[in-house]
Amino acid sequence: MSLTFIRRPLGLQFGGMDVGQLADRAGRTPFFAYDRSAIDARIRELRSLLPCGIHLHYSIKSNPMPAVVHYLATRVDGFDVASAQEMALALDAGTTPAAIGFAGPGKSHDDLRRAIASGVNVHVESQTQLRLVTALGWELGVPPSVAIRVNPDFQIGHSGMRMGGGAAPFGVDVDQVPALLRELEAREVGLAGFHIFWGSQCLHATTVIEAQRQSVELIFRLASTLPQPLRFVNLGGGFGIPYFPGETPLDVKAVCKAMRDWLPRLCERLPETTPILELGRYLVGEAGIYVCRVIDLKVSRGKTFVITDGGMHHHLAASGNFGQVLRRNFPVIIGNRPEGVTRERCHVVGCLCTPLDRLADDIELPEVHIGDFVVVKQSGAYGRSASPLRFLSHPEPVEMLV
Numbered sequence: 001m002s003l004t005f006i007r008r009p010l011g012l013q014f015g016g017m018d019v020g021q022l023a024d025r026a027g028r029t030p031f032f033a034y035d036r037s038a039i040d041a042r043i044r045e046l047r048s049l050l051p052c053g054i055h056l057h058y059s060i061k062s063n064p065m066p067a068v069v070h071y072l073a074t075r076v077d078g079f080d081v082a083s084a085q086e087m088a089l090a091l092d093a094g095t096t097p098a099a100i101g102f103a104g105p106g107k108s109h110d111d112l113r114r115a116i117a118s119g120v121n122v123h124v125e126s127q128t129q130l131r132l133v134t135a136l137g138w139e140l141g142v143p144p145s146v147a148i149r150v151n152p153d154f155q156i157g158h159s160g161m162r163m164g165g166g167a168a169p170f171g172v173d174v175d176q177v178p179a180l181l182r183e184l185e186a187r188e189v190g191l192a193g194f195h196i197f198w199g200s201q202c203l204h205a206t207t208v209i210e211a212q213r214q215s216v217e218l219i220f221r222l223a224s225t226l227p228q229p230l231r232f233v234n235l236g237g238g239f240g241i242p243y244f245p246g247e248t249p250l251d252v253k254a255v256c257k258a259m260r261d262w263l264p265r266l267c268e269r270l271p272e273t274t275p276i277l278e279l280g281r282y283l284v285g286e287a288g289i290y291v292c293r294v295i296d297l298k299v300s301r302g303k304t305f306v307i308t309d310g311g312m313h314h315h316l317a318a319s320g321n322f323g324q325v326l327r328r329n330f331p332v333i334i335g336n337r338p339e340g341v342t343r344e345r346c347h348v349v350g351c352l353c354t355p356l357d358r359l360a361d362d363i364e365l366p367e368v369h370i371g372d373f374v375v376v377k378q379s380g381a382y383g384r385s386a387s388p389l390r391f392l393s394h395p396e397p398v399e400m401l402v
């Protein structure tokens with residue numbers, strides 16, 4: 001019996017490969033790998049639960065890798081973009097401009113010009129933006145598609161968390177919306193939609209359900225005075241994914257079930273308006289890993305440090321410096337070893353000369369060796385593009401869709 005070409009899967013299998021094969025394909029470490037079949041499965045499952053009539057948008061900022069955006073283009077109903085570059089990515093992927101929403105509190109004159117010329121929906125976030133958009137529309141001879149991003153006035157409390165109802169640079173306060181509507185009318189520009197974004201990374205179904213209910217009520221209030229029907233209402237997303245020990249996945253079934261309560265009312269009152277759900281990390285976050293290599297092991301005053309060729313410059317979120325108040329470990333494993341029985345406590349760090357560069361504090365891993373692969377899971381969103389790649393001038397990580 002010949003066993004020559006049979007590789008025994010030890011450790012992690014990802015996208016049909018083990019971590020060594022992934023590294024061979026990447027050509028070097030560190031790298032991010034995204035599993036297309038996992039993205040596809042996530043969207044299929046969500047679609048099977050969502051009531052029909054709801055459009056699903058992908059928020060490009062969560063993972064703007066062009067291959068990922070192209071892959072998603074045929075699987076979602078539209079894209080939400082937050083810069084002219086993201087808008088170009090969405091257009092390059094073949095998305096119809098009417099299915100692209102461009103939000104952001106600081107859109108420049110040139111950004112807005114490009115957006116109007118392209119025919120994408122501009123989500124205005126201030127009176128200044130609104131005036132500029134209408135003026136540019138006249139200048140270009142193109143009627144701009146304008147939506148108003150609203151800073152919601154409702155508050156949703158859960159476990160001490162408070163969302164909405166506060167001062168924010170994003171969106172227009174609810175009480176300022178009527179003045180903007182009057183300006184649009186005076187400038188003979190119609191309103192295409194409202195965009196309400198109430199929060200992000202929420203794991204509690206009850207909170208998402210309540211936020212969606214309140215968003216729909218807010219839409220009813222705002223839409224009651226409009227001269228013509230809205231083309232769409234973007235109700236935000238907020239679906240979270242579990243990153244840390246003790247976190248449980250969002251009960252999406254419960255959220256989708258609750259949607260069946262308000263969706264018929266929405267369709268009845270605003271029959272020409274498409275409701276949109278915009279999701280980023282929920283679609284791609286769990287489909288990605290970050291892989292770096294152990295390049296040194298050392299013991300300092302009784303503590304074992306696993307030193308890798310990766311770090312916070314590639315994956316700021318995993319290092320705990322992406323706005324986290326309390327540093328917690330992302331799920332970290334040694335990708336080329338079975339979980340095993342012999343475990344040792346160690347600290348996994350990156351290659352930067354700063355104590356901020358930590359990938360896992362005080363975790364238990366199987367016996368680690370130089371050359372092993374450290375794998376950070378839940379890394380498909382807010383990884384490479386949300387990291388200070390130039391900090392300390394190390395090479396950038398490879399990205400691949402497998």
Ligand SMILES: *Cc1c(COP(=O)(O)O)cnc(C)c1O
Nearest residue numbers: 059062197200201237279280281
């Ligand atoms: C960032 C962002 C999203 C995506 O958030 P996720 O937590 O990745 O789903 C959606 N909408 C707006 C307006 C955003 O700014």
